[in-house]
Amino acid sequence: MSRFRRQALICLLLGGLAGCANPDLEQQLSQAAESYTKVSSDTRIQRGAPKDVVRAGESLARAQRFAEFWGGAEDALHYSYLSLSYSEIARQHGTLLDNQQRIVQLQMERQRLRDMLRDARLLSAQQPGRWGDDQIISMAATETDRGLVMTLGDVLFRADSDELGREANRTLLKLAHFLELNPQRRVRIEGYTDSRGDADRNLALSKARAEAVAEVLTDLGIASQRIEIRGYGEAFPVAENASARGRAQNRRVEILFSDAQGELGPDR
Amino acid sequence: MKKLSCLLFGLALAVLGGCASDPAPLEQMRLTEKAVQQARAVGADEHTAELMLAELKLAAARAAMNDEDFRQARLLSEQAELDARLAEARVLNAKSASQIAELNRSIERLRQQLGDLR
Numbered sequence: 001m002s003r004f005r006r007q008a009l010i011c012l013l014l015g016g017l018a019g020c021a022n023p024d025l026e027q028q029l030s031q032a033a034e035s036y037t038k039v040s041s042d043t044r045i046q047r048g049a050p051k052d053v054v055r056a057g058e059s060l061a062r063a064q065r066f067a068e069f070w071g072g073a074e075d076a077l078h079y080s081y082l083s084l085s086y087s088e089i090a091r092q093h094g095t096l097l098d099n100q101q102r103i104v105q106l107q108m109e110r111q112r113l114r115d116m117l118r119d120a121r122l123l124s125a126q127q128p129g130r131w132g133d134d135q136i137i138s139m140a141a142t143e144t145d146r147g148l149v150m151t152l153g154d155v156l157f158r159a160d161s162d163e164l165g166r167e168a169n170r171t172l173l174k175l176a177h178f179l180e181l182n183p184q185r186r187v188r189i190e191g192y193t194d195s196r197g198d199a200d201r202n203l204a205l206s207k208a209r210a211e212a213v214a215e216v217l218t219d220l221g222i223a224s225q226r227i228e229i230r231g232y233g234e235a236f237p238v239a240e241n242a243s244a245r246g247r248a249q250n251r252r253v254e255i256l257f258s259d260a261q262g263e264l265g266p267d268r
Numbered sequence: 269m270k271k272l273s274c275l276l277f278g279l280a281l282a283v284l285g286g287c288a289s290d291p292a293p294l295e296q297m298r299l300t301e302k303a304v305q306q307a308r309a310v311g312a313d314e315h316t317a318e319l320m321l322a323e324l325k326l327a328a329a330r331a332a333m334n335d336e337d338f339r340q341a342r343l344l345s346e347q348a349e350l351d352a353r354l355a356e357a358r359v360l361n362a363k364s365a366s367q368i369a370e371l372n373r374s375i376e377r378l379r380q381q382l383g384d385l386r
Binding site for chain 2 (some may be wrong): 074078081082085086088089092093095096099100102103106107109110113114116117120166169170173215216219220
């Protein structure tokens with residue numbers, strides 16, 4: 001960079017050098033003062049970043065002193081920039097502190113709901129005449145050349161959406177319970193669509209549906225490391241795409257189970 | 269008397285050339301480099317405007333150091349340090365906001381599942 005160009009850049013970066021008449025100085029000073037007043041009167045921000053608030057005040061005082069004498073404009077601009085930055089940093093840290101507290105609350109709430117859900121599930125499992133989750137899974141899943149596969153039909157999703165319907169939750173609850181009872185098993189969740197519409201969109205939809213299923217499982221306490229996600233779009237149809245019935249069969253999510261050692265077969 | 273005025277003249281010159289008397293802001297440069305690294309470490313990148321500003325100023329400060337324009341180097345690196353810290357805080361805030369959104373989604377799903385069981 002030539003020396004001249006650098007000087008020009010510096011002039012730009014520092015917001016104009018002393019000597020260039022600076023009508024912005026007054027404005028920046030009052031802006032810095034206003035920001036400082038705001039952050040210093042906010043107890044939440046004071047708590048989140050006490051040092052930065054103090055430094056915002058110190059820098060502002062310096063800027064105001066420099067602004068009072070001739071030739072001090074560059075320094076005044078500099079310190080008012082620092083003051084503004086400190087105020088903004090303090091404000092950000094105040095928000096961050098708020099968010100962190102909110103996160104702790106929400107995590108507790110999530111745990112409470114998970115516990116409630118587990119209790120509710122145990123209760124329903126104890127009801128006589130019902131199949132155990134183990135049996136349900138083995139009934140719903142079929143042994144294929146790729147291993148044990150369970151198919152979630154299209155009806156479990158809202159049409160053309162990755163949102164799960166009410167029926168899906170029951171099925172996935174059972175699946176989660178099965179995985180809890182078999183902690184060494186892993187699953188690969190694969191989404192598929194029919195061949196109508198745009199292929200890229202179908203690919204995205206199939207992936208989103210697989211992800212939606214995985215999210216429910218992780219919500220139910222299954223470690224995400226035990227879950228793999230794939231979207232295959234229109235590939236690997238199980239029926240012809242010519243009829244509505246065939247297309248409905250092709251729109252599906254397949255859940256491939258690992259063997260007892262946690263080994264999943266290769267990707268297709 | 270002539271000697272004295274000569275001395276005074278020399279002194280005045282030294283004062284006027286004030287820039288030269290600024291010490292090299294080595295500690296400030298180090299702090300700024302650290303702040304930029306820290307912002308990068310938490311995930312600030314080319315999309316974080318404040319980080320780009322910080323790196324631009326840091327580069328200009330390094331060039332000013334090379335030219336021994338220590339005053340300019342200090343001003344630039346002081347600003348760059350705060351730009352980088354602001355970048356870091358913004359990135360952390362964005363992360364915590366998306367964590368809150370994810371928790372809310374997850375809680376919403378759990379509520380729905382509980383409702384479905386009843």
